[in-house]
Amino acid sequence: MxxxxxxxxxxxxxxxxxxxxxxxxxxxxxxxxxxxxxxxxxxxxxxxxxxxxxxxxxxxxxxxxxxPVPENVATKPNLQPGWTKLIKADNLAAELGLRSLHVKDDSGNPTHSFxxxxxxxxxxxxxxxxxxxxxxxxxxxxxxxxxxxxxxxxxxxxxxxxxxxxxxxxxxxxxxxxxxxxxxxxxxxxxxxxxxxxxxxxxxxxxxxxxxxxxxxAEGSKTLAYEIAEQLGWRLPDQIVIPVASGSQLTKVDKGFRELIKLGLVEDRPYRIFGAQAEGCSPVSAAYKAGHDVVQPVRPNTIAKSLAIGNPADGPYVLDIARRTGGAVEDVDDREVVEAIRLLARTEGVFAETAGGVTVGVLRKLVRNGALDPDAETVVLNTGDGLKTLDAVAAEARPTAVIRPSLEAFRTAFAN
Amino acid sequence: MSVSVRIPTILRTYTSGAAEVSGDGGTLREVLQKLDVDYPGIGGRILDETGKIRRFVNVYVGEEDVRFTEGLDTPTPGGSQISVIPAVAGG
CATH class of the missing domain: 3.40.50.1100 (Rossmann fold)
Known part of the structure; x- marks a missing residue:
């Protein structure tokens, strides 16, 4: 053909x-x-x-x-995704000790994920x-x-x-x-x-x-890179944290950044790309830490099911990119994923699915272990909506109190 | 040991279009060596210059990805179903 x-x-x-x-x-x-x-x-x-x-x-x-789309693509029946919010996350930045942090919130897409x-x-x-x-x-x-x-x-x-x-x-x-x-x-x-x-x-x-x-x-993921750069005022972030399932998204965000540089749409300056995995499915993180350039498949066991790809086809490219740009690949356990979901919700009013918990959890870990520069412009991706993975937090996100509809009951419940 | 090997679309030029061929050998390595005798050149598409399985190809014996088992030394008892599949991504 x-x-x-x-x-x-x-x-x-x-x-x-x-x-x-x-x-x-x-x-x-x-x-x-x-x-x-x-x-x-x-x-x-x-x-x-x-x-x-x-x-x-x-x-x-x-x-x-x-x-790779026709000139008149915008007139065709499709979901017209993208141009999601790049949220200036000052509260989360302060909590983590970062100078400048944005959350690219892709839960705002038509079906609530990237x-x-x-x-x-x-x-x-x-x-x-x-x-x-x-x-x-x-x-x-x-x-x-x-x-x-x-x-x-x-x-x-x-x-x-x-x-x-x-x-x-x-x-x-x-x-x-x-x-x-x-x-x-x-x-x-x-x-x-x-x-x-x-x-x-x-x-x-x-x-x-x-x-x-x-x-x-896979080319669709480049649009995350284009939007982040344009929303930052046609500038690349210094460092970005991206979830890794198959590794395709991270690979294409890198491709998008390089295209923008090549086309002269942004200044050519170094950026660092960090990959985020859940510990229960972390074949790329394990390969990164072991210094390997191929990925040994694993059997996934994590609440971050949208990232549960045990045999990630683009894993080798994630390793190449993390090393080339001076980034890293890191993982967090399921408890940290849940904590991070709640942290993002509490500080910025963004309810992420488990994959977003993975990226925010890894962001926090990378700040703590010194891999991320706290003074550098940082972007973290939230790729999906928390409503899709309610079970992850349902046990902890409960009513503060259940009372009868009376002022007296409210006063009693919150007396302390 | 007689086994059957499923051939992915992009390698069927070697097998005259056959999606499944019969093979022979006690381990995956032997099966692939025999396959390359029967269909010259096909082995070099599955294994790289150093003799390892190429990084963008997955090989299964039965339901098991051989990277979980013994790789090329994985036993292939009679009647085994071997599948050669290009790696794909997305989620």
Missing amino acids: ALSDAPQFGPATALSCRECGTLYDLGPIFACSECFGPLEVAYDFGDVRREDIESGPTNIWRYRALL KDRVVSIALEAARAFGFHTLSCSSTGNLAGAVGAAAARAGLDSCVFIPANLEEAKITMAAVYGGRLVAIDGTYDEVNRFCSELIGDELGEKWGFVNVNLRPFY
């Missing part, structure tokens, strides 16, 4: 193997047939100006000139390739994002999740009317199943957003 010259992909020109550089025509392929390396989108951007971006819509399509960004790019690719069904393997957030995007676009959907997910994520994945298949296994087993389905006639004409559309899908 040679679509290199097709206008559906805007400035994108080819797919290129991240390992060996072999080039392929833009198509629904994701692995290099030479070395199995992941394929990523290559571009010819031409001249991109701040003014053109600033006059665009208040969603990710303001960056369409930097994405996944709307990536799915929206994959959706355009699915349209271009003539797929009728949108699909994915998911740890929860992605399944909801795919269901919603397919509904908006008028496509069928069939999404696959591990059966033991949080109730809210199962409900959100099912409510949009597509097929939801729960698999008795871990995310990694669901992922493997989807990889086999894709080579089978059962999966004919299906766009698996994070498998055969993955090169397109």
Whole structure:
């Protein structure tokens, strides 16, 4: 399927193997047939100006000139995600001892996680390739994002999740009317199943957003980098803490920052990227600490289910980037995740899901162990909404008192 | 020991399009060596120059990712199902 010259992909020109550089025509392929390396989108951007971006819509399509999407993407039926708040988090900064901290709050997306960004790019690719069904393997957030995007676009959907997910994520994945298949296994087993389905006639004409559309899908995470830079006044942060599941998001935020530098849209200055994992699923953190450049898979056991990928495909790149930029990869245990969720809620009024607890928990740990510079401009990502993982804090976030509706009862309850 | 090997789409050029082929060997290493004899060149796509499994490919014997077991020394008893799958990401 040679679509290199097709206008559906805007400035994108080819797919290129991240390992060996072999080039392929833009198509629904994701692995290099030479070395199995992941394929990523290559571009010819031409001249991109701040003014053109600033006059665009208040969603990710303001960056369409930097994405593999058609020029008229903003007029098509899609979820128009992004342009989420970059919150100046002075209270949290003071509590942690940081001079300047922002929280990029991606719970503000249409399905309440950053996944709307990536799915929206994959959706355009699915349209271009003539797929009728949108699909994915998911740890929860992605399944909801795919269901919603397919509904908006008028496509069928069939999404696959591990059966033991949080109730809210199962409900959100099912409510949009597509097929939801729960698999008795871990995310990694669901992922493997989807990889086999894709080579089978059962999966004919299906766009698996994070498998055969993955090169397109993954580009959506670059918009986090673009937005953070633009919202800081066209400046890169000095240091940023990003959650690591597959490692794709962290890898693409780095790619986004480098593109902005290359295009002259921000000043070329060093930045440091830190990865955050939950201790119960920390294969990348373990590899970082051990000095390895490959990742030994693990069996996940953590409340941070959206990050519970035991065999992270982009793990090696996370290691490369953390080391190249002078960052690190760190992990926190489930108790620290819960504490961090409450800390962020208490200090900034932001209710994060467990993945956000992981990043804020790791932020706190990195400040304490001296890995983060307390005087440097810092950004931390919250990638999802706390309403999706209520169980994590439900036992602790309870009424202060239960009383009869009388002033006397209130006075008595709060006498001390 | 006779085993069956599932071939991913991008390697089916070596197997004339076959999604599943039969193999032989007491360990994964032996199975892959025999596979490369039957389908010359396919071994070099799964293993790198140093003979290790490439970092973006996952190999399963039965349900088990061999990185959890004994890697290339993982036993492959008769009737084993071996799957070779490109690593994918996302969540």
